[in-house]
Amino acid sequence: MEIYLPIAEQSMNVFVLLGLGAAAGLLAGMFGVGGGFLATPLLIFVGIPPAVAVASQANQVVANSISSLQVQWRRGNVDLRMGLVLLLGGMLGSTAGVSLFTYLKEIGQIDFVIAVLYVVLLSTIGALMLFESLRTYLRRRRNPEAPRGKLHTHYLVHRLPLKLRFYKSKLYISALLPIGLGFAIGVLSAILGVGGGFVLVPAMIYLLGMPTGVVIGTSNFQILFVAANVTFLQAATNGTVDVVLALLLILGGVVGAPIGSRVAAKLPGVVLRGLMALLILAVAAELLTELLRTPSSLYSLGTREVLQ
Amino acid sequence: MTGRRPIAVLVLAVACLLSAGMAPAQGPRVEPPAGGLRQLPSGQTDPSTPPSVPAEPSTPELIVDLSRARVSITSAFHGESLLLFGMFDPPGEVVVVVGGPPAREMVLRKQRVLGLWLNTGRQSFDDVPAYYAIAASQPLQRLLARGAGGEILSLEDRLSTIKPVGERDAARLAQFRAGLVEVKRREGLYPAAIGQVTVQAGRLFRVELPLPSRLPEGVYEIRTYLLREGKIVAAVSRPLPVGKVGFNAQLAGWADNEGPLYGLGAIVMALLVGWIGGAVMRRI
Numbered sequence: 135m136e137i138y139l140p141i142a143e144q145s146m147n148v149f150v151l152l153g154l155g156a157a158a159g160l161l162a163g164m165f166g167v168g169g170g171f172l173a174t175p176l177l178i179f180v181g182i183p184p185a186v187a188v189a190s191q192a193n194q195v196v197a198n199s200i201s202s203l204q205v206q207w208r209r210g211n212v213d214l215r216m217g218l219v220l221l222l223g224g225m226l227g228s229t230a231g232v233s234l235f236t237y238l239k240e241i242g243q244i245d246f247v248i249a250v251l252y253v254v255l256l257s258t259i260g261a262l263m264l265f266e267s268l269r270t271y272l273r274r275r276r277n278p279e280a281p282r283g284k285l286h287t288h289y290l291v292h293r294l295p296l297k298l299r300f301y302k303s304k305l306y307i308s309a310l311l312p313i314g315l316g317f318a319i320g321v322l323s324a325i326l327g328v329g330g331g332f333v334l335v336p337a338m339i340y341l342l343g344m345p346t347g348v349v350i351g352t353s354n355f356q357i358l359f360v361a362a363n364v365t366f367l368q369a370a371t372n373g374t375v376d377v378v379l380a381l382l383l384i385l386g387g388v389v390g391a392p393i394g395s396r397v398a399a400k401l402p403g404v405v406l407r408g409l410m411a412l413l414i415l416a417v418a419a420e421l422l423t424e425l426l427r428t429p430s431s432l433y434s435l436g437t438r439e440v441l442q
Numbered sequence: 443m444t445g446r447r448p449i450a451v452l453v454l455a456v457a458c459l460l461s462a463g464m465a466p467a468q469g470p471r472v473e474p475p476a477g478g479l480r481q482l483p484s485g486q487t488d489p490s491t492p493p494s495v496p497a498e499p500s501t502p503e504l505i506v507d508l509s510r511a512r513v514s515i516t517s518a519f520h521g522e523s524l525l526l527f528g529m530f531d532p533p534g535e536v537v538v539v540v541g542g543p544p545a546r547e548m549v550l551r552k553q554r555v556l557g558l559w560l561n562t563g564r565q566s567f568d569d570v571p572a573y574y575a576i577a578a579s580q581p582l583q584r585l586l587a588r589g590a591g592g593e594i595l596s597l598e599d600r601l602s603t604i605k606p607v608g609e610r611d612a613a614r615l616a617q618f619r620a621g622l623v624e625v626k627r628r629e630g631l632y633p634a635a636i637g638q639v640t641v642q643a644g645r646l647f648r649v650e651l652p653l654p655s656r657l658p659e660g661v662y663e664i665r666t667y668l669l670r671e672g673k674i675v676a677a678v679s680r681p682l683p684v685g686k687v688g689f690n691a692q693l694a695g696w697a698d699n700e701g702p703l704y705g706l707g708a709i710v711m712a713l714l715v716g717w718i719g720g721a722v723m724r725r726i
Contacts, residue, residue, distance in 0.1 A: 136518070136520040136655075137517055137518070138515060138516065138517050138518065138519045138520065138655075138690060140686060140689075140690040140691075140693045140694045140697075141693070141694065141697055143656060143658075144655050144656045145519060145520035145521070145655040193708050193709070193711075193712050194712065196709055196712035196713060196716065197712035197713070197715050197716030197719070198716060199716075200712070200713050200716040200717050200720070201716040201717065201719065201720030202720070204717065204720055204721065205720075205724075242548065242550050242561050242564055243560070243561060245561075246558075246560040250558075362709045362712075365705055365708050365709050365712070366702065366705035366706065366709060367705070368705070369697065369701050369702065369704050369705030369708060370701040370702040370705050371701070373697045373698055373701055373704075375697070375704070375705060377693060377704075377707070377708045377711060378517075378693070380708065380711075380712065381711065381715065384712060384715050384716060384719070385715070385719070387719075388715070388716070388719030388720065388722075388723055389723065391720070391723065392723045392724060392726070425558045425559060426557060426558065426559070427559075428554075428559070429552055429559055431621075431624055431625065431628065432551050432552045432553075433549055433550065433551055433552075433618075433621030433622070433624055433625050434549075434550045434552075434561070434625060435547055435548065435549060435550070435622070435625050435626075436547075436548030436549070436550050436564065437548050438545050438546070438547050438548075438572075438658070439545055439546045440543065440545045440546075440660065
């Protein structure tokens with residue numbers, strides 16, 4: 135069944151879009167990250183213009199994060215203070231990111247930048263996660279009783295000015311670090327159409343040293359507002375948010391997410407992280423081949439302006 | 443359905459004839475082509491003119507209608523085929539040219555840089571038709587051989603008139619022009635084949651015009667020509683508006699004109715569906 139997408143200006147199979155949303159939701163449920171990093175490249179593969187894919191995906195992230203935040207908030211897993219500091223950076227970053235996006239679109243390089251950023255980001259994170267989960271797995275097999283060592287020493291964090299006390303996270307660190315982190319995630323969110331959870335969650339654990347219990351809820355809190363900001367700015371400046379496309383992705387995700395969390399409950403964490411690492415690496419490899427392979431056509435069309 | 447169509451066409455054509463006779467302002471515009479009448483061979487009489495009518499030379503009749511007055515892009519739109527049909531005074535051949543609204547298009551070209559393919563070259567052209575299709579009742583080269591070429595343009599001729607922005611290097615422009623055709627072909631906007639106009643009973647004609655799913659909006663122009671011995675003796679121009687309708691039109695209109703409001707609406711929609719959907723699915 136085909137449906138016409140009014141902003142993408144083309145028709146698409148409804149079930150393909152619902153399926154993509156469900157796949158993203160499945161990931162969200164399994165790994166606690168948005169799944170946007172998978173959905174956006176796939177939308178581009180099926181022929182949605184990158185500008186529309188990124189902006190509409192940001193809209194989907196809003197729905198995805200409110201859905202998870204509902205649960206996290208009730209369980210008290212949100213460090214509101216940390217969330218607000220992150221959000222300050224996130225708002226600045228996503229606003230800057232949308233301007234950068236608009237500029238790259240005008241000079242015709244947005245597709246390339248999106249692809250390269252995804253390759254760099256996904257291969258780095260995928261490799262790190264795979265390495266980490268393999269090491270944990272092997273260590274546990276060799277010595278199941280060994281206590282987990284300290285993950286990070288926070289020498290830099292403690293020297294920066296503007297220190298703030300984050301009670302819930304049991305941290306006393308400079309506010310500049312979460313602001314900077316929020317800013318970087320905001321830029322990524324605007325250019326790639328992702329919530330950025332797959333970068334933010336590890337960064338909060340390893341870089342800020344936050345306790346894992348509050349990480350997912352707090353990142354969801356920041357992602358919700360950053361994604362809403364990206365949606366608003368993309369709609370206001372570029373007019374590229376396709377609500378019909380977003381709605382189909384959201385509906386798919388609503389069905390996929392609970393299935394994902396049920397699967398996740400049955401698998402051990404190490405296996406789960408290993409699987410996710412492999413998936414991330416596969417998407418990165420696919421994007422890299424797209425960049426390296428001789429394209430079937432050298433030509434494409436940029437913007438079309440009707441002169442009055 | 444297919445069996446009844448020719449009859450319906452005939453009835454419509456007759457109705458058009460009658461209405462054109464009574465209220466010419468409402469019928470399709472019949473334009474006397476520039477010099478068309480003067481070019482008629484002197485000895486030829488119009489066979490449709492009854493002997494009682496004074497043998498004053500008049501424009502041969504050419505009546506054209508479309509299966510739809512406009513192309514409506516609804517939620518179910520995934521491209522469609524538009525039927526153009528009509529009637530003409532024999533003898534003659536019919537050529538139909540469909541041109542989409544002209545715009546400035548930017549063509550991008552990829553090049554390998556350090557092993558990666560990225561857009562390095564770009565060239566804009568003005569006056570590029572969004573869509574361009576030709577249909578004819580006979581092979582086009584034969585019809586155009588004798589000088590109607592100035593008015594009826596093949597795709598290649600039409601594209602030779604598009605104006606490059608800036609660049610002067612002819613070889614480079616030719617490459618980008620070819621690239622433009624390649625992309626438009628892929629999207630179905632410049633159909634590669636010349637469409638077939640079928641003629642029935644020597645005077646009724648019809649042709650299916652293929653319109654793809656990625657059809658740009660705007661007012662298209664459909665020009666129908668009647669050719670005799672390679673010369674245009676009658677021409678009819680019909681505008682064809684292509685646009686989104688209903689819900690699609692409203693959404694696209696909001697997105698264009700009320701961007702911030704549309705953005706807020708999109709956020710509220712996502713919050714509601716995400717909240718309710720999440721709550722419902724957790725119960726199941």
